[in-house]
Amino acid sequence: MSKKSTAQPGEPAPNPLLDEAISWCLRMHGEDADQHRAAFEAWLSLGGVHRQVYSEVSELYGFGEKLRGVDLDRTADQTQEPRHAFHGPRWKGPALTAALAIFMGIGVFYFEGKREAAPDRLARRALGAPGQLQTALGEIRTIRLDDGSMVTLDTDSLVTVEPGRSNRRLRLERGRIRLAVATASRPFVVAAGAGTITTLGSLFDIGLSRYQEVDMSFLRGTAELRTAGKWSALRPSNATRVAKGYRASYGPDGRTAIAKMARDELAATDWPSGLMSFDGVPLAQVLGHANRYGVVKIILADPxxxxxRFYGTxxxxxxxxxAAVIAHALSLQLLEEGGTIRLSPT
Known part of the structure; x- marks a missing residue:
């Protein structure tokens, strides 16, 4: 009868998925990474949990200088490819134990940092002029409104809460918000640019650019969209109904476009957590998102x-x-000078 394996005192508890993620992380940071890329992407495609664990391990690797002292020799046959389960090389014995210990040790700091960076969930208003809510650059904050609705302000955003007897009303002045509208008989009206969104209870993101262009993603419930401008008039008869799973946009002229949300757009709806997942997204797009939040900007030496392609959360x-995570994941050089981080080929 085979003996059931158990962790010895002082050893971390077995975690097969973490074991696989560590093994792939080391392989994909090795000199022969390109030879294993297809198999690696097949492993990532097994599910969101695989991508989440790998991205966390990859980030820890970037800051785990102690890993330089770990024996990276692995004993399994490297010719097998993962299909529906992981069949690639597995760490065994002391090397795996040491690696897990290092990752778990660094992880304490990492996850503590995540908690500190989480959105402010206190039911209080942000500092600002009377009736206004705002966030600073890089800040994400969630506030409970008087009617029980929750508004999450993205980086460098500003909204004005306007009083109204017949409805609940909010105006987006700058940036992006997520609004979880508390269900009630009074409609909730959000004004942004050349239009308004009216709902009795729904969940949606809405952003306003410096050019007065509005973009919305509807995650729950339905709403009515009305615009005013060259292409429309702000009246009940021109209301457009938008439902869950769709995005809508319009500019200063009032012309509206509605389309079903794509897979990558659905992934981008994680932003209130302070995290964003990228599943093979071009690096230029990743930096476009990141540079909206950081005082220190990341640029590429070579366009x-x-x-x-970048994978990770x-x-x-x-x-x-x-920038350090990207540099390690894509084998790039990193140089910071003059308030800018430059990534260049090695």
């Missing part, structure tokens, strides 16, 4: 690097940390 409001 062609922007086409490199990362915090966007710490661009120094993000």
């Amino acid at each position: 062609a690097l922007g086409q490199r 990362v915090r966007l409001n710490d661009t120094r940390r993000l």
Whole structure:
């Protein structure tokens, strides 16, 4: 009868998925990474949990200098490829134990940092002029409104809460918000740019650019969209109904576009957590998101690097940390000078 394996005193509890993620992380940071990329992407495609664990391990690797002292020799046959389960090389014995210990030790700091960077969930108003809510650059904050609705302000955003007897009303002045509207008989009206969104209870994101362009993603419930401008008039008869799973946009002229949300757009709806997942997204797009949050900006020495694909779940409001993660994941050089981080080929 085979003996059931158990962790010895002082050893970390077995975690097969973490074991696999560590093994892939080391392989994909090795010199022969390109030879294993197809198999690696097949492993990532097994599910969101695989991508989440790998991205966390990859980030820890970037800051785990102690890993330089771990024996990276692995004993299993490297010719097998993962299909529906992981069949690649597995760490065994002391090397795996040491690696897990290092990762778990660094992870204490990492996850504590995540908690500190989480949105402010206190039911209080942000500092600002009377009736206004705002966030600073890199800040994400959630506030409970008087009617029980919750509004999450993205980085550098500003909203005005306007009084109204017949409805609940809010105006987006700058940036992006997520609004979880408390269900009630009185409609909730959000004004942004050349239009308004009216709902009795729903969940949606809405952003306003400096050019007065509005973009919305509807995550729950339905709402009515009305615009005013060259292409429409702000009246009940021109209301457009938008439902869960769709995005809508319009500009100053009032012309409206509605489309079903794509897979990558659905992934981008994680932003209130301070984290964003990228599943093979071009690096230029990743940096476009990150540079909205950071005082220190990340640039590419060679624009062609922007086409490199990045996998991972990362915090966007710490661009120094993000740049280090990207540099390790894509084997790039990192140089910070003059308030800018430059990534260049090795």
